[in-house]
Amino acid sequence: MGLGGTEGDEAELERGLGGAELLRHAVGSLLSNYGWYILLGCVVIYVIVQKISQSLAARRGGRAGAVDAADIEPDLVVRRQEALAAARLRMQEELNAQAERYKEKQRQLEEEKRRQKIAMWESMQEGKSYKGNLKLSQQEVEPGASTSAAVPKSKPNKKPLRGGGYNPLSGEGGGTCSWRPGRRGPSAGG
Helix, strand or coil: CHHHHHHHHHHHHHHHHHHHHHHHHHHHHHHHHHHHHHHHHHHHHHHHHHHHHHHHHHHHHHHHHHHHHHHHCHHHHHHHHHHHHHHHHHHHHHHHHHHHHHHHHHHHHHHHHHHHHHHHHHHHHHCCCHHHHHHHHHHHHHHHHCCCCCCCCCCCCCCCCCCCCCCCCCCCCCCCCCCCCCCCCCCCCC
16 A cells, blocks of 8 residues: 555656746746837836825825915915905006096097087088098197297199100000000911
């Protein structure tokens, strides 16, 4: 029985060694074929895990830091909020003042247009040219607005460059050159 028992143990041992040998061969083959890819994948996973852990730690630290700063210096926070509110109020007041100036300017322009329309209507009722009155009223307004306004100069009568009846296409009065239309008919090329 001793011999039979040892033979069975040896067979199991050989099968076990065969399984270990088979496992070692399979792992070696896998590493030889895909080893670099496995190594690269492990490095990438490690880097991603490190980045995620750093970002989570930063978020936790940022929230805690903000809460701690508010607890430590509440007067500073209150002063900042008051300064911000005061700046907003100043900006709003400036905007309101600009809007008022714009409305006033628009109202003055509308009033001036209304006056001009009234003057034009009155001059048309009298049978006069409204354009002449319009120019006169503008000239009256300008000297009152500025004392150093220049008097508009009248243009001197200039001699025209060519005679009044000159037409370059007519062939008259132009000299030796004249334009003549081309021949009608089919072209001679071909």
